[in-house]
Amino acid sequence: MKFTDGYWCVRPHVQRAASEETYRIETRRHAQGxxxxxxxxLVPSTRILSVGHxxxxxxxTITVSSPMExxxxxxxxxxxxxSTGQGFPIVPGNGVSAGEASVDGETGDxxxxxxxxxxxxxxxxxxxxxxxxxxEDGGETVLTAAQGRAIAxxxxxxxxxxxxxxxxxxxxxxxxxxxxxxxRYMRVQLGLGVGENVYGFGEHFGPLxxxxxxxxxxxxxGGTQSEQAYKNVPFYLTNKGYGVLVNHxxxxxxxxxTENAAAVQFSxxxxxxxxxxIGGGDPKTILDRYTALTGRPPIVPEWSYGLWLSTSxxxxxxxxxxxxxxxxxxxxxxxxxxxxxxxxxxxxxxLCDFTWDEDHFPDPEGMLGRLHREFxxxxxxxxxxxxxxxTPVYDEAAAAGYxxxxxxxxxxxxxMWESGMGIIDVTNPEARAWYKGKIKGLLRQGVDAIKTDFGxxxxxxxxxxxxxxxxxxxxxxxTELYNRIVFEAIEEERGEGEAVLYARSATVGGQMQPVxxxxxxxxxxxxxxxxxxxxxxxxxxxxxxxxxxxGGFEDTVPDSNVYKRWVxxxxxxxxxxxxGSRLYRVPWLFDDxxxxxxxxxxxxxxxxxxxxxxAALKRRLTPYIVRAGKEAHEHGxxxxxxxxxxxPDDPAAWQLDRQYMFGPDLLVAPVFSRxxxxxxxxxxxxxxxxxxxxxxxxxxxxxxRRERHVGFDYVPxxxxxxxxxEQ
Numbered sequence: 001m002k003f004t005d006g007y008w009c010v011r012p013h014v015q016r017a018a019s020e021e022t023y024r025i026e027t028r029r030h031a032q033g034x035x036x037x038x039x040x041x042l043v044p045s046t047r048i049l050s051v052g053h054x055x056x057x058x059x060x061t062i063t064v065s066s067p068m069e070x071x072x073x074x075x076x077x078x079x080x081x082x083s084t085g086q087g088f089p090i091v092p093g094n095g096v097s098a099g100e101a102s103v104d105g106e107t108g109d110x111x112x113x114x115x116x117x118x119x120x121x122x123x124x125x126x127x128x129x130x131x132x133x134x135x136e137d138g139g140e141t142v143l144t145a146a147q148g149r150a151i152a153x154x155x156x157x158x159x160x161x162x163x164x165x166x167x168x169x170x171x172x173x174x175x176x177x178x179x180x181x182x183x184r185y186m187r188v189q190l191g192l193g194v195g196e197n198v199y200g201f202g203e204h205f206g207p208l209x210x211x212x213x214x215x216x217x218x219x220x221x222g223g224t225q226s227e228q229a230y231k232n233v234p235f236y237l238t239n240k241g242y243g244v245l246v247n248h249x250x251x252x253x254x255x256x257x258t259e260n261a262a263a264v265q266f267s268x269x270x271x272x273x274x275x276x277x278i279g280g281g282d283p284k285t286i287l288d289r290y291t292a293l294t295g296r297p298p299i300v301p302e303w304s305y306g307l308w309l310s311t312s313x314x315x316x317x318x319x320x321x322x323x324x325x326x327x328x329x330x331x332x333x334x335x336x337x338x339x340x341x342x343x344x345x346x347x348x349x350x351l352c353d354f355t356w357d358e359d360h361f362p363d364p365e366g367m368l369g370r371l372h373r374e375f376x377x378x379x380x381x382x383x384x385x386x387x388x389x390x391t392p393v394y395d396e397a398a399a400a401g402y403x404x405x406x407x408x409x410x411x412x413x414x415x416m417w418e419s420g421m422g423i424i425d426v427t428n429p430e431a432r433a434w435y436k437g438k439i440k441g442l443l444r445q446g447v448d449a450i451k452t453d454f455g456x457x458x459x460x461x462x463x464x465x466x467x468x469x470x471x472x473x474x475x476x477x478x479t480e481l482y483n484r485i486v487f488e489a490i491e492e493e494r495g496e497g498e499a500v501l502y503a504r505s506a507t508v509g510g511q512m513q514p515v516x517x518x519x520x521x522x523x524x525x526x527x528x529x530x531x532x533x534x535x536x537x538x539x540x541x542x543x544x545x546x547x548x549x550x551g552g553f554e555d556t557v558p559d560s561n562v563y564k565r566w567v568x569x570x571x572x573x574x575x576x577x578x579x580g581s582r583l584y585r586v587p588w589l590f591d592d593x594x595x596x597x598x599x600x601x602x603x604x605x606x607x608x609x610x611x612x613x614x615a616a617l618k619r620r621l622t623p624y625i626v627r628a629g630k631e632a633h634e635h636g637x638x639x640x641x642x643x644x645x646x647x648p649d650d651p652a653a654w655q656l657d658r659q660y661m662f663g664p665d666l667l668v669a670p671v672f673s674r675x676x677x678x679x680x681x682x683x684x685x686x687x688x689x690x691x692x693x694x695x696x697x698x699x700x701x702x703x704x705r706r707e708r709h710v711g712f713d714y715v716p717x718x719x720x721x722x723x724x725x726e727q
Contacts, residue, residue, distance in 0.1 A: 001253035017058035018149035021125030025110035069115030117279035202233035208657035291636030297544030306337025318360035368446030388418030402431035455505035523552030544632030547575035628663035665723035
């Protein structure tokens, strides 16, 4: 969100009050008491040359504390006491500051030290708050700083254009400012050093390096080809060795080296802002601390790592169709782990009533039992948090008060998605228990996993939540409560380590309800690359697992070239699902289309053979993937890792977004071209090609490699160092 007009001026009809000097610094006991302290600074918006300058001005109260070692919590208030209830649940929630504050008796400067992180606030002008890494030898290195007018409050009058706003959730009627208090904003700027790159913010599909981008933390159903995102996380990390979490559940707007080319700027509506600076020095340590703060990814069942096959979205299917698909995959010796029933296991106009369409599935328990017994499959079914009016379940929920209401007390409704649908009020404890009961009913029929679709289209005005939460804060937060209900239901029925979702939307904390997939993408090489960039961004934001629609979601004509390249990428991802919109993603359809159109398929290169090859490869890798999943659970290190996460000291790795590490010991470079050409980078060290056995050992520096016209049954897959795998 941009407020200024160039370097010197603010935009018309915008008033600014900004930090000018630090007037007073003192130590205080943290709000919850305990033996440790907090640092508090009074920062006026003008330089105080006499007592007369203390009148008629805005000032900021900055409080620095720590919930855990190596993490600084910075709360900035223009009007004190207005920040209650805006932030995320923090796991170390005892309220005792894990740091020590001090004030220099001579200079009046303040310092707050927590583990290897120090916050230094200088008394006087210009305003200066620096964040420093403290080495084992006591040496200090500046990580980032808020300097000069970096802290500011902006007031927009009625003539001011909205600087930036979230999109409407349900069409044009939802346009306009998203917040009642949207004429007032708090903003912070944290400096960017020369060569410093920024990563994260959740699953955004543009460049992996976020410098030069405006990022709005506002969940939206925008596909993978837009600036919108299903999973927004107001957290970023940099290659300089620290991360930042803005502790606000609503709309957070980031300007990453844009409005101020030398800073990451973030703003929120209202009179206060809070953020955490997380030290650590390298991405793994930062994520370890971040997930300790916001929640660790749990262990997921081993069977979930296998191949999932879906009915796809708008296809027609019944029990016979399902049996034929599963039987043929079995006959073709393609190992399946999960079969997924998408939307229309329920009747049209009756989504989501949790009831099987008896015309197509007259005996669901018997059908699911046969799939379990005869094929060894686990079962997944689709749901979302919306209930159409053409079902008794809607009447049941509405009568009990379980649906989101308008401010006039009537049920909030829309025709977008299902006719006259309502939304589950996830803030109502009775509604949560009711919804959980519906999920448990499916599990008792033989369902093992739930695809929790949607969750982004949540109105941010004109509604009243049961617990009184500000609708603007519920827009992003809804998905966390929704997915938590379903995940808990599965865990309560199946036990810890056996719960798994396929979720589309998320925010901070969503890593505790895995797995998430990348949403609706085109069936193109460009969309395949977009999906990887989005996944690597999400995996840089505390999420341990990630998946995507193998072959792409949108298409009408099978493209076997894209499909087969995507198969290799998809089965070298943490979770692997064949899913599309209007076309089944079974491999023989792609081979049949090729043959019908005279496309020659060399031996070993058919879609069936390629899928069989890579599904078998993933099965061989399962013990290794399970170990990587344990690392995600214990430390927050994702299974799929951006190259910078494993090679933070290699500048070449900072930019790479077309390859990744799969666990600690495998490098994957998907093929994104119709010609079969691929270019990738091997960092310094020993590497062995999985398929060819070739060994490369760049010494001192990494090496770029280019391969031409590689077969569909091959992808650059390199083993790091002397790691051993069963071949």
